Amino acid sequence: MFTTDLIHSFLFQSARSYPEKTALVQGTERVSYRELARRAERVTQWLLRHNVQPGDRVAILTEQASEYAAAYFGILAAGGIVIGLNTQTSNHALSTVLTDSGSSIVLSHKKFQKYSSIINDQDSVLRYETDIRSLWENGERFDPRTLPRINPEDIGQIIYTSGTTGTPKGVMLRHRNLVVNTQSIISYLGLTEHDKVMAVLPFFYSYGNSLLLTHIAVGGTLIVNWSFLYPNLILDQMVAEGVTGFSGVPSSFAILLHRTAVKKYTFPKLRYLTQAGAAMSPTLAVDLSAVFSDAKIFIMYGQTEASARLSFLMPDRIVDKAGSIGKAIPGVTLEICRPDGTTAEADEVGEIVASGENIMAGYWHNAEESANVLKNGKLWTGDLARVDHDGFIFIESRKSDMIKSGAHKIAPKEIEEAIMQCRGIHEVAVVGHEDTILGEKIVAFIVFKENYTISKKEVLKHCRRNLPLFKTPHEIILLDELPKTSTGKIKKTELKK
Template sequence: MNICTFLENSARDYPDNIAIVYREQRVDYRTLSMLVNSLAGTLTGHGVKKGDRVILLLENSIHYAAWYFAVLRVGGVVVALNTDTTVKEVEYVLSSCQPKGVITNKACCQYLPENNNVDFRIIAVEGLDTLDQSIAVCPIIEVDEGDDLAQIIYTSGTTGKPKGVMLTHLNLSSNTESIVEYLRLTSDDKIMVVLPFFYSYGNSLLLTHIMAGGTLIISHQFVFLNKVLEMMINEKATGFAGVPSSYAMLLHKSNIRGLKFPHLRYMTCAGGALSPANIIELKKILPCVDYYAMYGQTEATARLLYLEPDQWMERLGSAGKAIPGVELRVMAKDGQDVRIGEIGEIVACGLNIMKGYWGDPEATREVLKDDGLHTGDLARIDEDGYIFIAGRQSDMIKAGAFRIHPQEIEDVIIEMPEVVECAVAGIPDEIMGEKVKAFVVLQADLCLDEKDILRYCKKNLPEYKVPKVVEFVDSLPRTTSGKIKRYALKEENSKHEYRNTK
């Protein structure tokens, strides 16, 4: 099944439902389907055929969604890029995936290299005046759903050069169906979208709500938190999706405590673990709203684990169990399942697991093995099968004979009411190899010093996990998907150390 069928089914079943709210514009499913057909005709005119890659360099909007489904309709492969980019980064992707064409807007044209070697470039214009109803129906191209690509998502590159994750129509449809099932999404749901569609979490919001016949409420104003909250109330949003930094900002920099959200049914968090302290605070503010902790990877299309809302207190800190259709193991280095409470690597199997990395068979072989996708994420499992994420293998701090997971330390520091965010990383140490350093963001107008942090850590952590250094920073470096760039913290520390030696 071609993923574009999701849209066609909703246009048939819910033609008058509003599909997307964007600025002053509202488009229903009937009109969105017609717009997609019109744009598909344009792509056919440019010679786009099955398997051709087409780059989308667009912000979230009605036209992003329309071009996305238009590319799929003609059998093309969507390659959506971050609009906060550089010429060099776009050049890298152009060289990597050799696209047939690029669809962008006036603001992003500056990022296209002069010699881009693409057959066409389309400057998208917002509004429905581009809708050409005279174009004949452009048929949905049939695909081999388990083999034909629908999308290539370039990873945000927390550890190096981005890799192109190849996702088939089956990968996307299976993961979308699972998410719709466990979130119990219907055509009555309206999701507040502040996450970019080019990112796998944002992409899942687009697909799940189009499949369900629901509404996507798009905002680019998350820096103006109270405006987003006001929009949620006015548009009667039933859902909100964010990464941990989204919730930290809502809790510490918005008026969320003074507002009522009578229509809000659920909130989801992925892209990293929300600290137990922040979960507890969120539930105090919104006790009647279901909170879903989730975990996944781009290589798994989006989602692998979720925690049922009624388990958040009993399993505080857990990412839950496997989503429908996915099998998970927590595996020791010898390939055997770990014992309860021990740390191992999450290995996943399911129809949502990527086909591989575009043009990189060696990197593909490193993670896709006979027993499944080796995620590189460490976790433990309890007696009831619930999984608790410990962190990335690459993030582990090696201090002498000790192996320390940063998240455990971060969760303790974030309990302090003065702290907004915290990241922990290992920095070089002549004796131990590495030592623990905490980078801490404080609430505005509140003060703590290093001794306060260390005193609290000593009360709540074993001595070898207590940070040896604390640095107060204004913000933490993050990828566009909201994940902390620990390597950037290490690099900045090294530069700081070097400057101090001169």
């Protein structure tokens, strides 16, 4: 087990222990730990030469995994705060994050130079935009005497939420937050230097960030493919590289099960799957366990505000506790609370409240929003849940997702799970839409599996058999795809429009 209290030490410690071992694979590029550490050191030296001070925000914009990782650890070693930028961006989105964070430098891949005018015209403290790769190809040799003193309580990273429910907020994470969460994940997954993970989630996303940190910390290998356009190629790569783990969001697994030839493959070295990012329906979980019968499946729950992870369901409980997010990870305490802060009874719905060293410092320059979710050192997650008599937690809904129809408050999750049990369903999302009589009517957006044609009447008939009348959708809309963020989360605010 690694021992460090600073995030960037993960890389440099693994580079000392496993210098020639492959750290990252992406396309034809294979980068060793020794080389990745060298690149990160060159980034650090360049930043220090350009007067980056502890606490300065430095942004990263690239689709190249080795560039991102070198910049990430290099920024941290220089005392900077990492701002990972979404590569599926726009002029407005880019300007918003850079201006809000006050980033002084953008390290980017040359492909993103098309945004140069936006980056340099913004009203901020931005001083430089430079091509990451040039920093280690033409940069100065590293001088460790120039390194600043960094405290574990210093902010190491600001991750902007994906914005499924509104304007993205900058989540401030200390070195300590990320270190303890990384250590906990390594512990319950049993990760070692022998592990190779198929990383399909971008590193600028909280879940992808945790994959980067956990595997670099143990000296493992990240097999990176951030394109899901050709999922069969990802399956080929999993076999060829002998991956031991695959991490995805529910939509990742739905695509593998319904839109690939996954049942024709065998994965002799695959030992675990992890799922997080959104709730996975019990139907999808059961289907997944049938296809990957030799792999342990970890259903996980977390938030960016918690440095990624809060709970997990042990693989041997996936059937008898179907739909549960399990129990708190090591080092975290989870409670189900009423609005007044008192603890809810078993099977009583309340809000998940989390405490532990992984909880964020707050939202960047947003004291009001911080105070709304951080109370007495605890994180009020906004997720409504119940705990059964065995201590297993079951999420009912996000507070913001609740549909108020007539006299009823309805959680979309129950309706979504019922619809997923209908044959031929690939994905579903349920939202409330303004209605003059009911207040909100229930609208279900459905994507069918390939080569399936089912009528809306058949879906409604299925709902009436499996749901109370007041929870039956008032309208069904068929789509080819659900709108999602780049990290696979469904954009329910877009569906509501």
